Amino acid sequence: MGSVLAMSGAPSRVFIARLAGVAVFDPAGDQVGRVRDVVVALRLAPRPPRVLGLVVEVSSRRTVFLPITRVTLIEADAVVFDGRLNVRRFSKRESETLVIAEMLDRTVRFRDDGEAVSVVDVAMEPTRTRDWLISKVAVRRRSGRGLRKRGETIIVDWDAVEGFSVVEHGQAATALIAAFEGMKAADLANIVHELPEKRRAEVALALDDERLADILEELPEDDQVEILGKLGVHRAARVVEAMGPDDAADLLGGLPTEQREQLLTLMEPQGAAPVRRLLTYAENSAGGLMTTDPVIVAPDATVAEALALIRRPDLNPALAAQVYVCRPPTATPTGRYLGTVHFQKLLREPPPTLVAGILDTELEPLRPTMTLEEVAMFLATYNLVAGAVVDENGHLLGAVTIDDVLDHLLPLDWRESLMDAGAEESADPEEEALRGKM
Missing domain, CATH: 2.30.30.240 (PRC-barrel domain)
Incomplete structure (x- = not known):
């Protein structure tokens, strides 16, 4: 095709x-x-x-x-x-339709026998007058009839089917999601943000928990709350649990107390525990900004083992910039925090070297009560993209990354402003003429 x-x-x-x-x-x-x-x-x-x-x-x-x-x-x-x-x-104007966002996955019917089929793609062709028209529809059969099989995909003329103008409740989103497979979560979040509310909910229902969690982390708060409300409490709890603890805490912190507690109760205890800890800190403090899942190793770990951990493809690049060395337990809150090893140091040392021998111990860690401004000045002063957060007893609680600092230094509506940028630019006469022509 x-x-x-x-x-x-x-x-x-x-x-x-x-x-x-x-x-x-x-x-x-x-x-x-x-x-x-x-x-x-x-x-x-x-x-x-x-x-x-x-x-x-x-x-x-x-x-x-x-x-x-x-x-x-x-x-x-x-x-x-x-x-x-x-x-x-x-x-998008009232009279317009988005093909990928709104036409894919629709249920339409053959005009001759009324058989219901699902739209998997739509084809356009130019005419002699240089207009472009939708000419073909690729559909998947839902049931077998005659010699044709259930699940078979066939291509038919546009006028062979009907039902595109009917509002469909519970429309699937399989083909739409497949069209953007492999896209970064931030880019897909922008597409989801632009969808009509009905279609946004259908896409959210079709995504798996991990992918939806990644997208929610990139959406404005209003979109997050709206989508969460469409999922049902059990699915919503699973999705929140799949989010990073710091992002989950930010989202839950904006919900009514009763709803927040309901979701935390439905989450697995090991997933809810770090989120609950983060919710005890002020939002614009180091404790409120930190993630509880930095890269942590014991002092007897080797350089090779530390490098293997920061190579994980799903790891935030800022978190991958340094490894925190602590005595067991190595899950936060850890045993005694010993120091940090920067990834450039790891790259310079032989793989069998123990991380305990190459620690940076001169840098004072962040305290959970430090303000957003103090954290920002700390990272800027020492040219860091992340910093360890340690309590008064020397236990590592988490790490603050530069992206979380920027997220909170920018205006509250920066995500909406970014996604909606350019709304005041002047109109294009040719565009207006084309879009006004039916």
Whole structure:
């Protein structure tokens, strides 16, 4: 189904789900962003929808509208446009439909026999007048009929099915999620933020607990609370437990006391314990900012063992910058904190070397009651991306990372501002004309 299309060449079919994440280039060959969706205008049957343009994510997670009339080339791994791009933030209009976000996974029916099928992809084609129309629909059968098998995927003409204009409750999200598989959590969070509330809830229900937890950590608080409320308390407790303890504490700290306690009670005791500890500290203190899961080893660990721990692909880069050495137990709160080994030091030493012999013991650790400003000055003074938090008895409680400090130094609504940036840019006359044309 992957197609290559030169706009001036013969008509070619492009399956839209395959455009998700494809790089967008200007005429000079510089990448300006990636395709996130395709905007269409539904029309009265049997007229096929008209393609209006692409939703492109550019810098700072901003999504903008690229009129289809400005696209000059579509290939399997690249989209090229004529260089004119209005940076005003994209906002979907009432008369418009997003193909990937709203049309995939829909239940539609064959016009001839009423059989219900699920949409897995939609194809667009250019016409002689250079308009683009939705021409084909790839659907998956839910039951076997005749010689056809249950689960079979077939491609049919647009007018062979009906039901795209009907509001569907409980719409699946399998194909939508598959279209963005492999995307970083922060980028997928931006897409989820832009979805209508109904579709946002359906996507959340379809994601597994770990993936949803990663996305929640990147969303504004209002979105977090809204999604959590759609999950049911048992699923919500599992998702919160899958979040980092510091992010979970931030989220639960904004909930009513009764709801917060209900979720903590439903969590596994070992998952709830560090979150409860974090909730005892003031939000803008070192204790409230820290994560309780830094990289910790015993003094008899070797350099090779420490390096293996910081190589974990799921580890926050700031946490991977240093290893904390403590006497057992090595789970927080630990035994006596002995010092820190920076990753550059680990790289310089022979693998069999014991970490106890290469400790940095000159740096005073952070105390849990230190303020946000004191923590920021500490990291800035010593050019650190993370710092150990130790109590008055010498036990390591956790570590504060630079990303958590920045998160709290920025305005409370910085995530919303980042995702909604550019809303005040001037309108594009060509875009207005295209999107006003039905």
